[in-house]
Amino acid sequence: MRYNTGEETKANIIQAAFKLFGTKGYGSTSVDDILNEVGRTRGAFYTHFKSKEELLMEVMRIRMEIHMDDLEHMFKEQVKQGTFEIKSFIQQFLKVLFETTTTRPYWTGVYLELIKQSSQYKEIQDCINNAYDSWVNLFEKIFKKAKELNQIKPKVNEKILATSLVALYEGYEIHRYVNPNVNLCDQILMYEWLFSE
Numbered sequence: 001m002r003y004n005t006g007e008e009t010k011a012n013i014i015q016a017a018f019k020l021f022g023t024k025g026y027g028s029t030s031v032d033d034i035l036n037e038v039g040r041t042r043g044a045f046y047t048h049f050k051s052k053e054e055l056l057m058e059v060m061r062i063r064m065e066i067h068m069d070d071l072e073h074m075f076k077e078q079v080k081q082g083t084f085e086i087k088s089f090i091q092q093f094l095k096v097l098f099e100t101t102t103t104r105p106y107w108t109g110v111y112l113e114l115i116k117q118s119s120q121y122k123e124i125q126d127c128i129n130n131a132y133d134s135w136v137n138l139f140e141k142i143f144k145k146a147k148e149l150n151q152i153k154p155k156v157n158e159k160i161l162a163t164s165l166v167a168l169y170e171g172y173e174i175h176r177y178v179n180p181n182v183n184l185c186d187q188i189l190m191y192e193w194l195f196s197e
Contacts, residue, residue, distance in 0.1 A: 010048040012038040017059050022106025026056060026113050053121070060114050060124060063107060064131030067096055068138065075142055086146035094169070101173055108177040111170075136162045 016037035020029040031045055031052055049055045071093055078084035101107060118125040139162035146152045152161075176182040 006047065009038070009040060009044050013040070013045060013048060013055065014058060014062065017055050018063075018104070018110055019106050021056070021059060021113050022109030025109075026052075026117055056114075056117065057123065057127070059110060060127055063110050063114065064128060065134075066100065067093075068134065070096070072138060075138075075145075079145060084145065084149070086143070086149075086151045089142070090165075097169065101176065105177075108173050112174070112177070132166065135166050138162075139165055 013034060016034045017029070020033055020037060024033070029052075031042065034055075035042065035045055049058070074092070075084070075089070078089065114124060114128060118128055136159065140158045143152060143156070143158040143161050147154060147156065147158065172182065172186070
């Protein structure tokens, strides 16, 4: 019989928390529910987390930062290689996000749960705001480069465009959570129109 390492156990607890927080809600999910999902004991849980709140913070950190490092790396590599083109860059990025949303539908539930909990926990509110700022700042930098390369109109405000992109994606994601028939790929068309001559 093969036993999980501490890191595997922690990863399994986080994955179970994602699923249960996203489907049942944070308030309706107990530590025991999470442990039943992974087949571990309370001792295993408290080895890695002081409380359910601390686990929620870790889930939130992962959820809010997912793909950010990958996106920044992809941007830097394309600029370095001289292959950066804003339309295809946005298409590539959105396809990765759509894949995540499709393969892990409960992630949107987790996001909504985090928003709900942010009214009770200032730490969560601050963390969400910091994540928003990081995403907007990253896209602002990307749009500045696109403007330098004459790929977007010179009068476009990069910060407003970055904020709009984040908001539009989140709006589609939430809409799809309510109505699974919403086509997330429509967003790609929206950006193609936005960046067209």
